[in-house]
Amino acid sequence: MKADHVCTCGQRHLQPQSIVRVGSGILDSMGAIIQELSLGGSCVLVCDGNTYEVAGSKVFEQLQAVGKDVQVLKFQRSENLVPNEQALGELFQALVSKPDFLIAVGSGTISDLTRYAAFIAGIPFVLVATAPSMDGYSSTVSSLVQHGTKQTFLGKEAFAILGDTRVLSEAPLHMIQSGAGDLLGKMISRADWKLSHLLTGEAHCASIQERVNQAIDLTVEQMNTLAVTSEEFAETLMQGLILSGEAITLFGGSRPASGAEHQLAHYWKKLALKEERTIGLHGQKVGCATRIILKVYHKVAERVRREGSTQLQRSFDQVMAELPSVEWYDALLEKAGMSFTLDGLGIPKEWVEDGLLNAMYLRDRHSILRLADEYGWLEDITRQIMLEEID
Numbered sequence: 001m002k003a004d005h006v007c008t009c010g011q012r013h014l015q016p017q018s019i020v021r022v023g024s025g026i027l028d029s030m031g032a033i034i035q036e037l038s039l040g041g042s043c044v045l046v047c048d049g050n051t052y053e054v055a056g057s058k059v060f061e062q063l064q065a066v067g068k069d070v071q072v073l074k075f076q077r078s079e080n081l082v083p084n085e086q087a088l089g090e091l092f093q094a095l096v097s098k099p100d101f102l103i104a105v106g107s108g109t110i111s112d113l114t115r116y117a118a119f120i121a122g123i124p125f126v127l128v129a130t131a132p133s134m135d136g137y138s139s140t141v142s143s144l145v146q147h148g149t150k151q152t153f154l155g156k157e158a159f160a161i162l163g164d165t166r167v168l169s170e171a172p173l174h175m176i177q178s179g180a181g182d183l184l185g186k187m188i189s190r191a192d193w194k195l196s197h198l199l200t201g202e203a204h205c206a207s208i209q210e211r212v213n214q215a216i217d218l219t220v221e222q223m224n225t226l227a228v229t230s231e232e233f234a235e236t237l238m239q240g241l242i243l244s245g246e247a248i249t250l251f252g253g254s255r256p257a258s259g260a261e262h263q264l265a266h267y268w269k270k271l272a273l274k275e276e277r278t279i280g281l282h283g284q285k286v287g288c289a290t291r292i293i294l295k296v297y298h299k300v301a302e303r304v305r306r307e308g309s310t311q312l313q314r315s316f317d318q319v320m321a322e323l324p325s326v327e328w329y330d331a332l333l334e335k336a337g338m339s340f341t342l343d344g345l346g347i348p349k350e351w352v353e354d355g356l357l358n359a360m361y362l363r364d365r366h367s368i369l370r371l372a373d374e375y376g377w378l379e380d381i382t383r384q385i386m387l388e389e390i391d
């Protein structure tokens, strides 16, 4: 990545370098597309049983047809693939043949594993997305599980991100919902970032925010007008997710794409890993947490109107002007036939209380939860939300 761009915000932003191709039927020309990237003659194709079936076998055929030497690493698991030491061991074994590049066919877990292996091996990798399920495609870090805990490691930026909307639109519905949840959560990320900028002077970039806003707006518009299983929606969602991942690279941190909603979702994930529970995909948790944090925002806004200083009120007015109501959020999800309920995801109600009170300690970042805590309102607001959730 090159840091050659000084923005109107005064900061230098790292430019994302991945080549992005998302379109209908591009799986059929995958051989030519990958050939054009000039990455070399041998590769390891990383996939699992499902992703091999939906796209991997086609990619394999296409690569062979253009004369590539392709080794397939298909992860075989009876349960979900966990990106842990065992999976990495299998992947590193496949690297003994010294391939020129790697191809990850899959979504989150497969891309996290391959991104890390490519980084360690110092070779490029191409990502063939199979579901618009999260915003990590354009990431430069890998989320892996070490000693049973989720941790972030350095990874390699994908050389190219390729997505066939025929495949993406046919992804399991909960994966599409996960992508939408991850993207809708950016409404909270936006509010938290702005709030921190206004109250603590944290660096902010209007042009990065504007890119994320476009992704949010188009996704919301199409959730109201199109079937979420249509190719058109798959393209919008996928492009929006890539864009919001790129915003992280541009800013040099996850701030534009992750606020209190991600903290709460990560906190739940931590509890789930400890208890070995399955509680839905990343973006489904984010979608669920978004609704709860929206409630927190509206309740804090009420307190600010009653008890806040003029400066705090002014800052809040700016932030709340861009935040929808909980009713609007519910209606949008209903219209799109989506739901991110605690019960549906298997998240115990007590985890809401636990998360609201403790998620902010996961990292040192200003958020609505931290603000509510600083003013001594958090426990009271959490109590009110718990009463509503139990009703």
Ligand SMILES: [Zn+2]
Residues within 6 Å of the ligand: 134, 135, 182, 262, 282, 283, 286
């Ligand atoms: Zn996310």
Ligand SMILES: [Zn+2]
Residues within 6 Å of the ligand: 007, 008, 009, 010, 011, 013, 204, 205, 206, 207, 208
């Ligand atoms: Zn900027």
